[in-house]
Amino acid sequence: MKFPQIRLLLHPISTLSEKNIGKTGKKNEPTYYDNIMPKLRFRVIEAAFGKKAVEVKQPSQRPTEYFAKYVFNRAKMQQYLAPDIYNKLIDVIDNGAPLDRDMADEVASGIKSWAISLGVTHYSHWFQPLTEGTAEKHDAFVEHDGNGGMIEEFSGKLLVQQEPDASSFPNGGIRNTFEARGYSAWDPSSPVFIVDDTLCIPTVFIAYTGEALDYKTPLLKSLRAVNQAALDVCHYFNPEVKKVFTYLGWEQEYFLVDEGLYAARPDLLLTGRTLMGHESSKNQQLEDHYFGAIPPRVVAFMKDLEIKSLELGIPVKTRHNEVAPNQFELAPIYEECNLAVDHNMQLMSLMRNVARNHGFRVLLHEKPFKGVNGSGKHNNWSLGTDTGLQLHAPGKTPEDNLRFVTFVVNTLMAVYRHNGLLKASIMSANNAHRLGANEAPPAIISSFLGKQLSEVLDRLEMSSNDELVNIEGKRGMKLDIPQIPELLIDNTDRNRTSPFAFTGNRFEFRAPGSEGNCASAMIALNSAVAEQLADFKTEVDALINSGEEKIPAILSVLRRLIKESKPIRFDGNGYSDEWKTEAARRGLDCETSCPLIFDNYLKPETVAMFEQTGVMTRKELEARNEVKWETYTKKIQIEARVLGDLAMNHIIPVATKYQSELIDNAYRTTKLFPAEKASWLTAKNIGLIEQIAEHNNFIEENVACMIQARKVANRIENEREKAIAYHDTVTPMLESIRYHIDELELIVDNQMWPLPKYRELLFIR
Ligand code: ADP
Ligand code: MG
Numbered sequence: 001m002k003f004p005q006i007r008l009l010l011h012p013i014s015t016l017s018e019k020n021i022g023k024t025g026k027k028n029e030p031t032y033y034d035n036i037m038p039k040l041r042f043r044v045i046e047a048a049f050g051k052k053a054v055e056v057k058q059p060s061q062r063p064t065e066y067f068a069k070y071v072f073n074r075a076k077m078q079q080y081l082a083p084d085i086y087n088k089l090i091d092v093i094d095n096g097a098p099l100d101r102d103m104a105d106e107v108a109s110g111i112k113s114w115a116i117s118l119g120v121t122h123y124s125h126w127f128q129p130l131t132e133g134t135a136e137k138h139d140a141f142v143e144h145d146g147n148g149g150m151i152e153e154f155s156g157k158l159l160v161q162q163e164p165d166a167s168s169f170p171n172g173g174i175r176n177t178f179e180a181r182g183y184s185a186w187d188p189s190s191p192v193f194i195v196d197d198t199l200c201i202p203t204v205f206i207a208y209t210g211e212a213l214d215y216k217t218p219l220l221k222s223l224r225a226v227n228q229a230a231l232d233v234c235h236y237f238n239p240e241v242k243k244v245f246t247y248l249g250w251e252q253e254y255f256l257v258d259e260g261l262y263a264a265r266p267d268l269l270l271t272g273r274t275l276m277g278h279e280s281s282k283n284q285q286l287e288d289h290y291f292g293a294i295p296p297r298v299v300a301f302m303k304d305l306e307i308k309s310l311e312l313g314i315p316v317k318t319r320h321n322e323v324a325p326n327q328f329e330l331a332p333i334y335e336e337c338n339l340a341v342d343h344n345m346q347l348m349s350l351m352r353n354v355a356r357n358h359g360f361r362v363l364l365h366e367k368p369f370k371g372v373n374g375s376g377k378h379n380n381w382s383l384g385t386d387t388g389l390q391l392h393a394p395g396k397t398p399e400d401n402l403r404f405v406t407f408v409v410n411t412l413m414a415v416y417r418h419n420g421l422l423k424a425s426i427m428s429a430n431n432a433h434r435l436g437a438n439e440a441p442p443a444i445i446s447s448f449l450g451k452q453l454s455e456v457l458d459r460l461e462m463s464s465n466d467e468l469v470n471i472e473g474k475r476g477m478k479l480d481i482p483q484i485p486e487l488l489i490d491n492t493d494r495n496r497t498s499p500f501a502f503t504g505n506r507f508e509f510r511a512p513g514s515e516g517n518c519a520s521a522m523i524a525l526n527s528a529v530a531e532q533l534a535d536f537k538t539e540v541d542a543l544i545n546s547g548e549e550k551i552p553a554i555l556s557v558l559r560r561l562i563k564e565s566k567p568i569r570f571d572g573n574g575y576s577d578e579w580k581t582e583a584a585r586r587g588l589d590c591e592t593s594c595p596l597i598f599d600n601y602l603k604p605e606t607v608a609m610f611e612q613t614g615v616m617t618r619k620e621l622e623a624r625n626e627v628k629w630e631t632y633t634k635k636i637q638i639e640a641r642v643l644g645d646l647a648m649n650h651i652i653p654v655a656t657k658y659q660s661e662l663i664d665n666a667y668r669t670t671k672l673f674p675a676e677k678a679s680w681l682t683a684k685n686i687g688l689i690e691q692i693a694e695h696n697n698f699i700e701e702n703v704a705c706m707i708q709a710r711k712v713a714n715r716i717e718n719e720r721e722k723a724i725a726y727h728d729t730v731t732p733m734l735e736s737i738r739y740h741i742d743e744l745e746l747i748v749d750n751q752m753w754p755l756p757k758y759r760e761l762l763f764i765r
Contacts, residue, residue, distance in 0.1 A: 051258070052297075053297040053299070054301075054304070054359070056300050058303075059307060063310050067310050067311070067313065067315075068310075068311070068312070069311045070118070070194040070312055070313075071312060072114055072115075072191050072192045072193070074090070076114055079114075080110035080113055080114045081106065081107065081110040082106065085103060085106045085110070088103055089103070092188050099160065102156075104156025105155055105156035107159065108155055108156045108158065109154070111154070112152070115154075115194060115199045116152065120194055120197055120198065121140055121141060121197045122140050122141065122198040123139060123198065123199040123201065124199070124200055125137070125164070125186075126200040126201060126202050126203060127204065127205040127214050128214050128341075128345060128519065129205060129213060130213065130214065130215070130624065130627045130631075131169065132428075132516055132517055133345075134349065135164075135205075139158075141153055159186055159201060160185065161183060162183070162184045163181055163182065163183055163184075164182055165182070166181060166182025166207060166208075166213055170627040170630070170631065171627070172622070172623030172624055172626035172627040173623055174209070174213065174623045181207075182206065182208065183207075183208070184203035185206070186201055186202070187202045189220070189336075189338055190202040190338055190339055195312075195346075202342055204216045211617070211619060211620050212620055215517050215519035215520060215523070218519075218615050219337070219341060219526075221613075221614055221615045222526035222530065222613070223246055223337060223338060223526060225527060225613040226244065227243060227244045227246075228530070228534075229529070229530040229531075229533035229537070230244035230383055230533055232534070232537045233406065233536060234391065236403075236406075236550060236554060237399060237400075237402070237406075238385070238387065238389065238403070240387060241385045241387050241389070242386050242387075243385065243386040244385055244386075245336050245337075245384050245385070245386070246337040246383055246526055247334045247335065247340075247382045247383070247506070248334060248379060248381055248518060249332065249335070249380035250331070250332070250340060250378065250379055250518055251329055251380070252329065252330050252331065252344065252347065252351075252377055253322055253327060253329045253376055253514050254327070254328055254329075254330075254362050254363060254364055254375055254514060255326050255375065256301065256326055256360045256361070256362055256363070257360065257761050258359060258360060258361075258761075259356065259361050260359075261756040261760060261761050264755065265755055265761070266642060268361075271635075271638055271642055272363060272515075273363075273365045273369075273433075274368060274369055274758070275646065275738060276643070276646065276741040276742060276745075276755070277370065277742065278745045278746055279370070279742075280757070280759035280762055280763070282759075283324070283371060283372045284323055284324050284325060284373065290320075290322060292321045294321055297358065297359075297360075300358060301354060301355060301360060302319050302330070304354050304357065304358065305330070305350060308350055308354060309346075309350060314332055314347055315332045315333040316330060316332045317331060317332055318330065318331040322373065322375075323372075323373045324369070325372065326761075326763070327372075327375065334382075334506075337381075337522055340518070341522065344377070344517075344518050348364060363375075364514050365430055365514070365515055366430040366431045366434045367430065367433035369758060374433060374514075375513075375514035376434065376511070376512060376514055377512045377516065377518060378509070379508070379510075379512050379522065379525075380507075380508050380509075381507050381509060381522070383407060389403075390505055391407040392404065392411070392507065402554065405457070405460065406536075406554060408449075409457065409558050409562055409565070410529065410532045410533050410536050410561065411529055411532075412447055412569065413532050413561045413564065413565040414525075414528040414531065415445065415500055415525075415528070415565075416565040416567060417528065417532065418528040418605075419444075419446075419588055419589050420589030420591070420597070421524050421528065421600045421603075421606050422445050422500075422509075423435075423443065423445050423589055423591075423597055423600065424524075424597045424598055424600040425521045425523065426509075426512045426520065428513060428631075428635075429594060429631070429632045429635040430635070431516065432594045434513065435511060442497070442579065443590070443591070443592045444588050444589065445499050445511070445568070446499065446583065447499075447501065447569055448500070448569075448570065449501075449569060449571065450495075451571075454569065460555070460559065461559055461563060463559075495571060497573055497574030498570070498574055509521055523616075527610055530613045531609045531612060531613050536561070539557045540553045540554055543557070567587060568588070570582075593724070593727050594632055594723075595629055595632055596724065598625050598723075601621050601625050606621070607621060629722065629723035632726065632727070633719070633726045636727070636734075637710060637726065640706055640710055640733070643703075643706075643734055643738070644706060644707060646755075647741060648700075648703060651741050651754070652696055652699060652700065654752050654753065654754055655692050655696055655744050656692075656696065658752055659692040659693065662685045662688055662692075663685075663689055665685055666682040666686060666689070669682050669685075670682065688747060692744065692748075695741075695743055695747075698736075699737055699740050699744075702740075705733060706730060706734075706737070709725075709730050710726075710730060713725035713726050745757065
């Protein structure tokens with residue numbers, strides 16, 4: 001196939017039309033794309049003119065009918081398992097009852113029948129190593145039948161446990177290659193599902209010696225800890241409650257870019273973000289993208305994604321344009337936390353696949369483009385009971401509301417005590433670009449309660465037991481919080497700058513990054529809340545044992561907690577400089593260096609908290625931090641290499657070429673005109689020639705310095721020190737080199753510029 005002779009990317013998009021394609025390229029002059037990406041040019045042309053939306057085949061059934069089609073949920077269990085096995089399995093799922101081998105065989109056989117009926121040939125333990133992604137190794141069902149033939153087999157043993165090689169996953173030194181065994185073990189609380197021809201079994205992933213090598217293990221332990229601690233506190237109010245659930249409703253933000261343009265950006269390809277690119281003249285200033293009409297190509301992608309998500313049992317509900325151009329959001333209905341985390345991991349891989357079928361690439365990076373909003377993953381979190389109570393929602397009676405206030409205040413106290421840890425739980429090399437920039441929460445964790453709830457807490461703090469006890473009500477007492485019912489789910493009072501905001505019946509943790517595993521934030525939050533609720537109970541019980549009535553005992557501990565946790569409450573503008581000063585005065589964690597923020601995981605109070613709640617041991621925490629520092633270093637290292645290569649191989653040569661043209665022009669002008677006129681005519685060119693030289697020199701020198709800084713950092717053995725060196729010496733150079741490249745982008749002839757620009761990446765579809 002012959003491609004049109006046009007360097008489209010190097011050509012002002014606005015002058016393109018169907019008829020001049022093929023005519024405007026300079027003949028016989030090999031270009032960047034002629035040399036390496038002829039096919040790409042064709043796709044870029046399509047991108048420039050807007051591809052047609054892919055037609056999405058609507059299922060013949062209604063969503064309620066195809067929902068969870070590929071999930072072995074309770075309905076399928078009932079259908080494929082004998083009644084006694086079904087009941088036992090439900091006991092395992094709901095109550096953590098042990099799972100014996102015989103039963104596992106029966107369950108496996110039922111799952112196999114179901115899977116085979118859907119054409120499945122393979123199975124895989126599906127787990128979440130410390131890489132931010134998921135891992136899977138597929139095995140076919142096939143086994144020898146002993147007579148020279150094959151049978152399809154799937155035993156309980158294969159369902160329940162496997163031994164993947166643990167040494168090739170990040171493990172922070174827990175796994176040595178000579179002792180590579182790790183175990184993956186089935187998590188029955190998250191149902192098995194089918195992707196393509198493979199049965200996926202959600203599992204935990206642990207080392208031979210028992211340490212967690214994944215996110216799911218500590219997440220499940222943190223959920224157990226919250227359940228225990230919250231149940232005890234709940235029993236002060238509702239003795240009939242048997243279980244407390246943690247709920248998570250995530251909101252996933254993402255960008256879409258056309259795959260043709262994506263392919264022409266080695267930085268996007270290799271690092272997930274643009275390491276250079278001058279701001280587009282128009283980006284999000286007009287605020288015309290947020291909630292705007294969704295472009296047809298994107299709607300098609302969303303529809304397709306939603307159908308496939310629903311088939312996997314992911315209850316997707318909301319879709320809309322986000323603030324930045326080409327930025328979108330998807331949110332499901334909230335679910336039990338463990339399942340919600342798994343669903344988010346499934347969704348992210350689904351998004352990547354579906355996007356490709358629509359000629360897009362999805363960018364889940366926290367900050368793909370400078371100067372426009374980055375992407376987060378708001379984690380809406382709350383506790384609820386098996387009896388249907390929402391523990392973070394106000395109720396109708398004073399008792400309900402005291403319970404509500406109890407859970408809110410303890411949550412605030414937990415967030416106050418561990419604000420540094422919560423920040424560490426969401427921090428990464430990528431998310432560091434987002435936090436503290438003027439669009440996402442600042443790099444200081446604080447909590448917004450809104451006017452009404454703040455007043456309730458203030459009033460409670462000021463009141464005394466005596467005045468309460470005199471008011472009529474249950475046990476001769478009515479609580480002085482009658483206004484609370486008016487609070488009901490009032491969402492109007494909002495503060496977008498707050499990282500941890502109360503939103504009517506839940507807290508919304510807004511700092512998590514778009515690409516990260518939600519589990520990381522949830523492990524920290526659940527464990528901190530579990531610790532605090534347990535401490536609360538100890539304190540209240542001590543008062544009761546010393547003769548105090550239950551309600552006054554609860555109230556007096558709450559009063560102290562309200563006072564003590566006050567520094568975490570902040571309803572003002574989180575972006576302001578005054579807040580940074582004020583937060584430091586209040587003793588909140590204001591550190592901004594990513595490697596130093598990770599230190600929060602190893603503070604004595606953090607280790608004590610994780611050990612007391614049984615979520616993680618010191619050894620696990622230390623290992624995980626090694627992984628965090630190492631990952632940070634590697635990410636920055638890759639970015640520095642890519643930027644260095646692009647600067648030297650793409651930018652400098654092109655800038656120099658353009659500079660030569662200017663020199664040539666100036667030279668000829670002086671030949672053509674008398675000296676005085678020539679000097680007037682060439683003044684502008686000479687200025688540009690000098691500017692290009694200055695930028696080029698800066699870039700060359702700093703790329704060399706950056707290589708040197710890396711060499712120095714690479715010699716450091718200690719992972720923490722190395723990450724700090726990368727943070728302190730390499731990261732600033734990424735920014736300064738970029739600045740000069742972006743300035744060149746404004747000067748150099750548009751036709752020569754070798755990379756798609758922001759105005760193309762962010763607007764063409
Ligand atoms: P917004 O963008 O206004 O914050 P969305 O509607 O996009 O809100 O998302 C809100 C998310 O919070 C949804 O996933 C929703 O299911 C979830 N959510 C609602 N109530 C609760 C709750 N009690 N606990 C946890 N999540 C909740
Ligand atoms: Mg939100």
